[in-house]
Amino acid sequence: MVIMLTQEQKFEGLIEGILANGYGVCDDFLSTEEVASLSTRFTERFDDGNFKEAGIGKQSEVHQAKEIRGDKILWLESNSVDSSERILLDKNQAFVDYLNQTCYLGIIDAEIHFAKYDIGKFYRRHRDTFQAQKGRILSVIYYLNSNWLPENGGNLLIYTQENNIEKTISIAPIAGRLVCFESDKLDHEVSETFRERLSITGWLLNG
Numbered sequence: 001m002v003i004m005l006t007q008e009q010k011f012e013g014l015i016e017g018i019l020a021n022g023y024g025v026c027d028d029f030l031s032t033e034e035v036a037s038l039s040t041r042f043t044e045r046f047d048d049g050n051f052k053e054a055g056i057g058k059q060s061e062v063h064q065a066k067e068i069r070g071d072k073i074l075w076l077e078s079n080s081v082d083s084s085e086r087i088l089l090d091k092n093q094a095f096v097d098y099l100n101q102t103c104y105l106g107i108i109d110a111e112i113h114f115a116k117y118d119i120g121k122f123y124r125r126h127r128d129t130f131q132a133q134k135g136r137i138l139s140v141i142y143y144l145n146s147n148w149l150p151e152n153g154g155n156l157l158i159y160t161q162e163n164n165i166e167k168t169i170s171i172a173p174i175a176g177r178l179v180c181f182e183s184d185k186l187d188h189e190v191s192e193t194f195r196e197r198l199s200i201t202g203w204l205l206n207g
């Protein structure tokens, strides 16, 4: 039997995960139709030619960054009027409102980008609050990859501590899934992908 969760139950599940383990995972956070609409928009915007190689700090460091991360990104405008982008921005905002109401996180803004990893690309182990990225409290990643198979690689690896022993959690970037974790607490990486991998990554900011 398929159990359909309400949006509120999905938010609760994510928050429980973060409190218990440091990260939350919610499948079907985006519906099949929403994934399709966002994927089409993603491709349109990529084809416009405005995606940039992602950096790891200042723009001048993009060159060295290639050893560390290989994705191409495009930032979303928070006031976008595109209907597909609004689906994502409004759902993200609904989650922010719920977090603020129930956990008093004081989130006042979000920065969100499309990210495309071509075959052979990866993002080495890192934390999301390096250098000037203060104010990031939660990282959110929405995945858009239908029919993702284990042999496609490209997993999000999250490193957690259990009784001082490091544990690696491997999460596949499957369509509709949202992963959320505290930006300053968890090391994570994207393992090499063997298929084009599309996602939308955001940071919820309290300053």
Ligand SMILES: O=C(O)CCC(=O)C(=O)O
Pocket (backbone or CB within 6 Å): 115, 123, 128, 141, 155, 156, 173, 188, 189, 190, 199, 201
């Ligand atoms: O795409 C992912 O699974 C993680 C991406 C990531 O860690 C980042 O952009 O900082």
Ligand SMILES: [Fe+2]
Pocket (backbone or CB within 6 Å): 126, 127, 128, 139, 188
């Ligand atoms: Fe990250």
